Amino acid sequence: MVRFLHTADWQIGMKLARIGDAGPRVREERFSAARRAVAAASEHGADFILVAGDLFEDNAVDRAQVRKVVDILGGASCPVFVIPGNHDPLVPGSVWEDRSWEAARNVVVFRESSPHELPGVTLYPCPLLAKRSDEDPTAWIEAEGGDRVRIGLAHGSVEGAPIDEWDNPIPRDAATRSGLDYLALGHWHSFALFGDRTAYSGTHEQTSFGERDSGNVLIVEIDGPGSVPAISPVRTGGVSWVSMDERVDSREEIDSVRARIAGLPSPETTLLRVRLSGLMRPDDREALEEMERAAERFLWGEVDGSGLLPEPEDESWVDGLPDGLIRVVGERLRESVGAPETRARALMDLYSLLLEVGS
Template identity: 35%
Template sequence: MVRILHTSDVQLDAPFHFLGDKGQRHRQQLRKTFQCIVDMAAEAGFDLLLITGDLFNDNRPHQDTIDFVVSQLGRLDIPVCILPGNHDCYDSTSVYRKARFPDNVVIFTEQPTIREFAELDVTVYGNAILSRQSRLSPLRGLTRTGTMRWHIALAHGNLVRPDIADPSRPIRPEEISASGMDYVAMGDWHAFADYSQGRVKAFYSGAPEPTAPDQKGAGYVACIEIDENGMQVRPERVGTISTDGISVDVAGKSVPQIVEEIRARADPNLMLKVTLSGLVGLGVVLDTERMEQELVPYFYHVECSDQFHPQLATISPDDFPEELVVGKFVRLMQARIEDATDDIHRRRAEQALQVGVALLQGRRVL
């Protein structure tokens, strides 16, 4: 049996500005998880480690991060194949031109690079990404060749789908099926996913840890097992941090009630995206930044976005006489909301109406 471990998109040294003071903590978490992946490769009987792009967040990682990666990969007595991605592309400034990797590490730099591992009966193919803006297919020119039994292509790019118009680094389903490969190890998308085509198995391993709060499905590696019966691929959880999103209807609720409803999901290892929806009374303004500050102690990270709308249908002229400034303002903003040409302008007008009425009435902005 041949056992292969596939990971991608670790993005070591990413800044994580959205995490604020926790950015450094998350950078350290990525290191810990990468070390766990190396431990798994060393201790669980794997024969080959594939890293399909964006091991580093860019081509300017700190020297101690480079030293960390070199040290970790040097612990392995199995081959490691690294494909430069779009974040750590193989351009003139590439980290892969500067760093000195152990002898067991193969950096895929040529177009294409082909490496045979006779002891495994495996050939690995790949095209390095040469620039962050590359529009070339990662599978271009990769043709099954040689006498090895198993053939694996490394590809860092975006699967072409009807809902994704003109993606960079496009991977077309028909390219996968026509490649003649046994396995296409994909990187760039951060969720574990199966996009096999016909007899060709094709998987995104996903990122081992989420690098943004909307990356559901991150936190895995792909484990490939090959024997006389064929090839099996399964996900293995390696990540510590998870992500999720919820919608909270704010209609008729006070700020403490809303906060308490969100806090019911408390988890110190959860990145949570909260959408506040529903209808609120005119002049009621929910300060999402303040709510986030209250919720920070209960989550790894929390983001609140307001998608609620004012109850325009319930506005009575008697409540806002036209001769008053607030009445003139309400009617002006109602007209702007009705005349809005798109959702963005409508949303801005609704927010202006909410805040304006609150301030004109001398009410506290919540």
């Protein structure tokens, strides 16, 4: 039986300019999460740690930060195997040339795609040698039988995964095609499984709003050659990134969003982005300011009201509609005698549609 920890995409050195004053605190958390990842390996009795690329944001990262990472990995109680990714490819002048790597005896940075043997296990590392490539980095791994557990370590885009930075394409069936028991991947920041044997661990600490299920490492257990791996996420993330997209068309709806913001747990370790749309009356201003104050309690909080549109003072705007169907719809709604709330809501929907089209 082999048990190991799979992590990737630490992106140490990322700028995080978007979150202003909270940047230093959130950058520091990436190191704290790295220490939690290394601690998780010994807590769970891992035989080794696999790092599937993008340890660093880029090759220009300050060398003091590189040494800090080497210290953390060097402090692990087991071997650590690392591949360069597309953010930190193995090129002249890269972070991998720093002398500190030589001092960390338990850390191996793979510099070429060739098998690496461990007791009972063969690793198939696929280091990246360029920022971009349209080649499948796992293509060289050939299926072969035998009595060893075979584990691939690669960085790239699994076909069909919704990844922004599309490169180093990896077929969905790469693991079975190459006869691997497990393919440890990096590049996508969310935890994801493809079949039984292929996984993105996701980043150990969330990197932006909208990432789903990041802030984990994976503990993987494989009984023997051909066995289906048991894959368990372990939480390492420290900062939560909460994004709310809300439509507010009344004072009640604004108050209800404010109450939800006030009820969010752990504001001191939460980054909050609220984006509002809808129609606003001048006397909603105060409720909106209260919402902004509720967001100030967070490590970083932003209420973006640029999607709010001013509500019209009366219904004379209908007369300004262009001739044709839309004008007919507007006039019919204005003159309709149905339920007043439905009538008002339909008119406002038409009004905001026009403002959106016009802007």
